[in-house]
Amino acid sequence: MSGLSARLKFSRSGFGLDLDLELPERGVTALLGPSGGGKSTLLRLLAGLERPQAGFIRCLGEAWFDAGQQIWLPAEGRRVGMLFQDYALFPHLNALENVAFGLRGRDRLVRARDWLARLHLADFARRHPQELSGGQRQRVALARALAREPRLLLLDEPLSAIDAHLRRRLQEYLREDLATLGIPVLLVTHDLAEARVLGDQLGILADGRLRQFGSPAEVFAQPTDRACAEILGWQNFLPVANWQGCRASGDWGRLQVAEAQAGRGQWLGIRPESIRVASGPGSNHLSAQLLHSTDFGDHFETLWQIGSLRLLARQPTRISHAHTWLALPEQALLVFSED
Numbered sequence: 001m002s003g004l005s006a007r008l009k010f011s012r013s014g015f016g017l018d019l020d021l022e023l024p025e026r027g028v029t030a031l032l033g034p035s036g037g038g039k040s041t042l043l044r045l046l047a048g049l050e051r052p053q054a055g056f057i058r059c060l061g062e063a064w065f066d067a068g069q070q071i072w073l074p075a076e077g078r079r080v081g082m083l084f085q086d087y088a089l090f091p092h093l094n095a096l097e098n099v100a101f102g103l104r105g106r107d108r109l110v111r112a113r114d115w116l117a118r119l120h121l122a123d124f125a126r127r128h129p130q131e132l133s134g135g136q137r138q139r140v141a142l143a144r145a146l147a148r149e150p151r152l153l154l155l156d157e158p159l160s161a162i163d164a165h166l167r168r169r170l171q172e173y174l175r176e177d178l179a180t181l182g183i184p185v186l187l188v189t190h191d192l193a194e195a196r197v198l199g200d201q202l203g204i205l206a207d208g209r210l211r212q213f214g215s216p217a218e219v220f221a222q223p224t225d226r227a228c229a230e231i232l233g234w235q236n237f238l239p240v241a242n243w244q245g246c247r248a249s250g251d252w253g254r255l256q257v258a259e260a261q262a263g264r265g266q267w268l269g270i271r272p273e274s275i276r277v278a279s280g281p282g283s284n285h286l287s288a289q290l291l292h293s294t295d296f297g298d299h300f301e302t303l304w305q306i307g308s309l310r311l312l313a314r315q316p317t318r319i320s321h322a323h324t325w326l327a328l329p330e331q332a333l334l335v336f337s338e339d
């Protein structure tokens, strides 16, 4: 059985969303995309807070929406769990009361306590949100979402308000918590590392369209176009003025690309970590001038000028010479079209 299956067409004040989405019955699908691309709109449509003009939504065998059959299940009937960046905990309730809030039945406090225990928060049940760390608050909010036994879990940048150091740890915790769930999970994030750590699948949403979808390894290795590549952290794009077989050229020089890539577009892309400093001229070496170098402790980030082009590179050691050669290996160059 598929977890969530949806076809959605929605438009509002000049913005249109039009996509098909399949989420497996378990596991996390991470969604990346530029600001205004439609990520929050998609979550609101799935949660039943907005109504699509056409299409359908089916979750774990239940029809939530079907324009053809005039089915519309409102938000309160869908059992969608949501976790947002501010966690929206009630400050006047303690952790246990926050989790129990909105639960029905005589055993509501027992179930709430169970969820706190599952998320290793049993000792914090009586604390109010302001007496908890950022990570503990996040887990209370997750416990609250899960206590309602949702059939779909939506996470909207759940860690973006937390500082970078703690975020890495919380990503690991969250990964463990989510791995035990038997429901589809959709995670919206701007953080590439988070998408990689938490996502079993990865989608790119831009202009209301799902531009790319697949395993994180596939999507990161082979962005479909320049816009997707930029979202995935590719920072260097060399404009190609001319193609001759596998050779691309521009005012920056000439580079050889893999045969399968040749002529497929007007941009050569390369990741900063794929560029090496070379000792002299050679095949796929470009003469470059160092503009700036930043020490990050465990690596150096360097900015280079080549013709009218600027390239960002990453090296393990400090570069001491202002003029040098940069090697852009053939296998690290991908060719991109505009879209």
Ligand SMILES: Nc1ncnc2c1ncn2[C@@H]1O[C@H](COP(=O)(O)OP(=O)(O)OP(=O)(O)O)[C@@H](O)[C@H]1O
Pocket: 012, 013, 015, 033, 034, 035, 036, 037, 038, 039, 040, 041, 042
């Ligand atoms: N309530 C609203 N009324 C009208 N237009 C809206 C409303 N909410 C969002 N939009 C528009 O819909 C489009 C998609 O917005 P959405 O919030 O879904 O993007 P997003 O990908 O979540 O962006 P971000 O990453 O900045 O949160 C944008 O053009 C936005 O201006």
